[in-house]
Amino acid sequence: MxxxxxxxxxIVGAGFGGMAAVKALKGANADITLVDRTNHHLFQPxxxxxxxxxxxxxxxxxxxxxxxxxxxxxxxxxxxxxxVDADRRIVRLAxxxxxAYDFLILATGAAYSFFGHGEWAKYAQVLKTLxxxxxxxxxxxxxxxxxxxxxxxxxxxxxLTFVVVGGGPTGVEMxxxxxxxxxxxxxxxxxxxxxxSARIILCEAGDRVLSAFPHRLSxxxxxxxxxxxxxxxxxEAVNEIDATGLALGETCIETANxxxxxxxxxxxxxxxxxxxxxxxxxxxxxxxxxxxxxxxxFAIGDVSSFDSGSGxxxxxxxxxxxxxxxxxxxxxxxRLAGRREPGPFRYKDFGTMAIIGRSHAIADxxxxxxxxxxAWLAWSLVHLMLLVDFRSRILVYVNWSWAFFxxxxxxxxxxxxxxxxxxxxxxxxG
Amino acid sequence: MxxxxxxxxxIVGAGFGGMAAVKALKGANADITLVDRTNHHLFQPxxxxxxxxxxxxxxxxxxxxxxxxxxxxxxxxxxxxxxVDADRRIVRLAxxxxxAYDFLILATGAAYSFFGHGEWAKYAQVLKTLxxxxxxxxxxxxxxxxxxxxxxxxxxxxxLTFVVVGGGPTGVEMxxxxxxxxxxxxxxxxxxxxxxSARIILCEAGDRVLSAFPHRLSxxxxxxxxxxxxxxxxxEAVNEIDATGLALGETCIETANxxxxxxxxxxxxxxxxxxxxxxxxxxxxxxxxxxxxxxxxFAIGDVSSFDSGSGxxxxxxxxxxxxxxxxxxxxxxxRLAGRREPGPFRYKDFGTMAIIGRSHAIADxxxxxxxxxxAWLAWSLVHLMLLVDFRSRILVYVNWSWAFFxxxxxxxxxxxxxxxxxxxxxxxxG
Numbered sequence: 001m002x003x004x005x006x007x008x009x010x011i012v013g014a015g016f017g018g019m020a021a022v023k024a025l026k027g028a029n030a031d032i033t034l035v036d037r038t039n040h041h042l043f044q045p046x047x048x049x050x051x052x053x054x055x056x057x058x059x060x061x062x063x064x065x066x067x068x069x070x071x072x073x074x075x076x077x078x079x080x081x082x083x084v085d086a087d088r089r090i091v092r093l094a095x096x097x098x099x100a101y102d103f104l105i106l107a108t109g110a111a112y113s114f115f116g117h118g119e120w121a122k123y124a125q126v127l128k129t130l131x132x133x134x135x136x137x138x139x140x141x142x143x144x145x146x147x148x149x150x151x152x153x154x155x156x157x158x159x160l161t162f163v164v165v166g167g168g169p170t171g172v173e174m175x176x177x178x179x180x181x182x183x184x185x186x187x188x189x190x191x192x193x194x195x196x197s198a199r200i201i202l203c204e205a206g207d208r209v210l211s212a213f214p215h216r217l218s219x220x221x222x223x224x225x226x227x228x229x230x231x232x233x234x235x236e237a238v239n240e241i242d243a244t245g246l247a248l249g250e251t252c253i254e255t256a257n258x259x260x261x262x263x264x265x266x267x268x269x270x271x272x273x274x275x276x277x278x279x280x281x282x283x284x285x286x287x288x289x290x291x292x293x294x295x296x297x298f299a300i301g302d303v304s305s306f307d308s309g310s311g312x313x314x315x316x317x318x319x320x321x322x323x324x325x326x327x328x329x330x331x332x333x334x335r336l337a338g339r340r341e342p343g344p345f346r347y348k349d350f351g352t353m354a355i356i357g358r359s360h361a362i363a364d365x366x367x368x369x370x371x372x373x374x375a376w377l378a379w380s381l382v383h384l385m386l387l388v389d390f391r392s393r394i395l396v397y398v399n400w401s402w403a404f405f406x407x408x409x410x411x412x413x414x415x416x417x418x419x420x421x422x423x424x425x426x427x428x429x430g
Numbered sequence: 431m432x433x434x435x436x437x438x439x440x441i442v443g444a445g446f447g448g449m450a451a452v453k454a455l456k457g458a459n460a461d462i463t464l465v466d467r468t469n470h471h472l473f474q475p476x477x478x479x480x481x482x483x484x485x486x487x488x489x490x491x492x493x494x495x496x497x498x499x500x501x502x503x504x505x506x507x508x509x510x511x512x513x514v515d516a517d518r519r520i521v522r523l524a525x526x527x528x529x530a531y532d533f534l535i536l537a538t539g540a541a542y543s544f545f546g547h548g549e550w551a552k553y554a555q556v557l558k559t560l561x562x563x564x565x566x567x568x569x570x571x572x573x574x575x576x577x578x579x580x581x582x583x584x585x586x587x588x589x590l591t592f593v594v595v596g597g598g599p600t601g602v603e604m605x606x607x608x609x610x611x612x613x614x615x616x617x618x619x620x621x622x623x624x625x626x627s628a629r630i631i632l633c634e635a636g637d638r639v640l641s642a643f644p645h646r647l648s649x650x651x652x653x654x655x656x657x658x659x660x661x662x663x664x665x666e667a668v669n670e671i672d673a674t675g676l677a678l679g680e681t682c683i684e685t686a687n688x689x690x691x692x693x694x695x696x697x698x699x700x701x702x703x704x705x706x707x708x709x710x711x712x713x714x715x716x717x718x719x720x721x722x723x724x725x726x727x728f729a730i731g732d733v734s735s736f737d738s739g740s741g742x743x744x745x746x747x748x749x750x751x752x753x754x755x756x757x758x759x760x761x762x763x764x765r766l767a768g769r770r771e772p773g774p775f776r777y778k779d780f781g782t783m784a785i786i787g788r789s790h791a792i793a794d795x796x797x798x799x800x801x802x803x804x805a806w807l808a809w810s811l812v813h814l815m816l817l818v819d820f821r822s823r824i825l826v827y828v829n830w831s832w833a834f835f836x837x838x839x840x841x842x843x844x845x846x847x848x849x850x851x852x853x854x855x856x857x858x859x860g
Contacts, residue, residue, distance in 0.1 A: 039842070056489075075621040077575075077578065078575040079579055097581055142508075148506075189495040221611075223817075314801075412469070
């Protein structure tokens with residue numbers, strides 16, 4: 001009897017979803033190709049700590065192919081997908097070969113959306129990739145450096161005004177950590193300016209921050225942010241962003257530093273395969289995460305829109321992506337082995353957490369909630385344990401202990417010579 | 431009696447020389463301004479480890495103003511010097527204020543020189559700054575990633591050929607570490623290519639590597655390099671470098687990866703002050719490190735050319751810069767206090783070392799020399815102890831232990847989406 005031919009599975013995206021799928025497919029009768037634009041698997045929940053100079057990129061990212069070194073049927077390619085020919089079952093890579101597949105798993109994640117104002121991207125920095133995080137770090141640190149040098153009070157005010165747009169978990173983490181950077185880490189490092197005079201503003205168009213959490217926790221988080229010195233501005237939408245700052249409702253805020261943590265939308269995978277997209281551009285999927293009419297294509301994580309039954313799609317959270325990845329992996333492995341396939345995907349919600357600064361957190365476990373130190377402890381332990389490899393854990397531990405005891409930031413580095421903003425140069429600063 | 435007015439000292443450059451001067455000036459009756467283009471003090475001897483993905487930038491660099499936080503008479507500015515008006519005693523910063531000085535210390539270091547072939551800079555990467563190191567890391571790691579994807583044997587050969595130009599300490603360190611990267615760290619991480627087939631070539635125009643060391647040690651180093659799989663090419667100068675590779679004597683080597691560790695020259699401080707420059711553009715200085723005719727201006731470290739009495743100027747080494755910085759600091763402190771000034775500067779040579787890969791090193795202590803494990807141990811201990819702050823020491827220790835036991839590299843990250851070389855794209859790779 002001839003051996004059963006091995007099937008070809010292509011997975012696009014090495015985030016939580018894609019990696020979980022690879023892991024679950026271990027031992028399957030298939031050759032797997034994992035394609036990602038970067039060479040690393042990123043632990044995104046700690047990305048804001050890279051952006052605020054508390055961690056180094058290498059602390060939260062690991063080379064994907066090093067993680068999959070012993071997986072002899074998995075090939076890792078660093079490339080971008082240009083298009084998918086769903087009828088011929090081919091993925092076309094930019095500058096690269098065509099990859100034929102029997103099964104395709106789309107796990108490309110989400111990107112930030114400027115609600116139709118693409119031009120704002122020039123002035124407002126998003127936080128999705130390591131490059132974004134380094135770019136924010138450069139912005140934050142340069143602002144203080146330039147303020148120290150410039151001598152013009154109006155410029156200094158503008159340079160030391162930091163606006164975070166969006167009151168979700170990332171926005172809250174960023175605002176809290178920037179406040180700590182200004183009020184503690186940098187407080188005594190300058191001679192001509194007082195970093196503690198920096199304004200940190202968190203804008204949220206809705207009526208509370210962290211709106212996915214119960215009201216009581218939102219209220220606690222807003223209080224914790226205010227204690228750290230963050231101005232929390234609710235109920236006002238951003239109307240305009242340009243080189244000089246942003247308009248929040250009727251108010252103009254002059255600032256050189258805008259960090260955009262507001263809306264996200266799925267990456268354009270739906271367009272690749274001509275599939276139905278939800279409002280956030282996510283690929284609408286069946287209860288088994290496959291694409292309607294294309295049972296050989298699956299979409300998981302932030303790039304998919306999975307009807308949770310409650311009317312709203314499942315949220316764009318790491319645990320959703322991980323569970324969907326593991327589910328699709330198990331499903332395909334069973335199908336290839338001719339075994340019984342699992343029933344429809346069901347998301348198990350183990351609770352959600354958010355952190356505000358270095359010692360406040362909230363946690364919502366459904367049946368009960370935590371705030372303050374117990375929540376912070378839970379947050380720290382869970383995140384440490386989730387970090388992929390042991391080495392990262394030691395490094396993060398060293399960095400955190402250092403930061404905890406000294407308020408210092410180990411990664412306060414400007415690796416290039418940052419370009420000054422146009423308006424600053426035109427004004428003939430200094 | 432009115433208090434003696436405080437003098438203004440401007441120091442340009444926060445490398446080993448500038449930092450040593452600041453330290454020695456502690457408690458002097460002066461206001462000090464330290465200007466540097468970057469925001470960090472860099473431990474340059476380990477920069478090659480960042481370039482080869484063994485260490486993160488934050489492991490070997492610390493924010494300058496964090497180091498000088500408690501120095502209340504020292505102001506740190508991140509800026510570039512545009513010019514110096516030596517007659518009016520003013521330093522002009524790019525986009526910044528003018529700094530008046532009573533004393534000026536130039537410690538701007540050296541840059542790589544392409545021997546009049548500035549156009550080679552486009553194809554050959556130097557290693558002086560953190561940005562350079564990250565750029566080399568990106569080049570090295572991308573080469574393997576692209577080779578894995580491309581499928582064309584000729585392209586693969588070109589991508590996996592690494593040429594290091596210059597057989598000094600940096601060139602030897604780079605070549606040895608790239609060889610280890612290819613032969614050990616990455617060896618089992620690829621499915622379509624064998625990283626162990628990579629060619630690593632070290633070119634030296636002279637007749638031996640590490641020519642500043644005794645012959646016996648050069649010979650040992652060349653042998654150690656060959657054992658690591660490095661082709662050591664002596665007695666041939668580079669005649670041409672372009673997008674396709676380089677011409678070494680009559681031989682053409684097709685390669686996508688050229689790392690330039692050959693000649694250095696001083697940064698243009700001599701031009702700023704209209705001073706006499708040596709052949710390497712260094713400012714020729716008096717026995718007290720001051721500039722002839724300008725007793726209020728000092729030049730130290732790689733930017734200076736100090737006649738050691740033996741005919742050759744002092745070498746461009748970290749200990750020279752450190753000792754000169756400390757000397758000038760002491761001298762100015764004594765002068766400001768009206769105390770007796772120290773005699774002419776004398777360099778104390780405590781020996782020099784170089785490392786080849788992870789377990790070979792050489793050390794020259796004048797009266798005796800070391801090779802092999804004892805030299806490696808000496809090298810490691812000295813470099814660990816020299817790292818400026820305790821935190822770096824822990825992090826480097828963790829990373830090194832990790833690398834030593836696993837041959838892994840913690841910082842194998844491409845933080846951006848690297849641009850492919852033109853020739854590769856034109857060839858319609860893949």
